[in-house]
Amino acid sequence: MMMMSGSGAETANLVGSAFIIISAITNALYNVLARKLTQRYSLLTITYIMTLFGFIAFNVIAIGNHVIEGTTGEFF
Structure with a gap:
């Protein structure tokens, strides 16, 4: 492109x-x-599981960033 x-x-x-x-x-x-x-599975179940995995993955990444920067208290 x-x-x-x-x-x-x-x-x-x-x-x-x-x-x-x-x-x-x-x-x-x-x-x-x-x-x-x-x-x-129903579409609602698949959507729920995808949302749950996204929640877990992005929070793990965010917590990792806060641990590296030393600002874990700001996350919580």
Whole structure:
């Protein structure tokens, strides 16, 4: 996309490109798994579990950042 718009590779960000690739892979995995899981579980159950895993993952990341910065009290 960037090459076709004329901006060239010098403005490309390697980290951003990696995130786009990771996003495409995780989206593909979600589509495959969701197709199988919707046959066994209701959409409400799948949504609840996804929200729970997101809550846990992002809080673990946040607590890790606060521990590294020494500001754990601010989190709680």
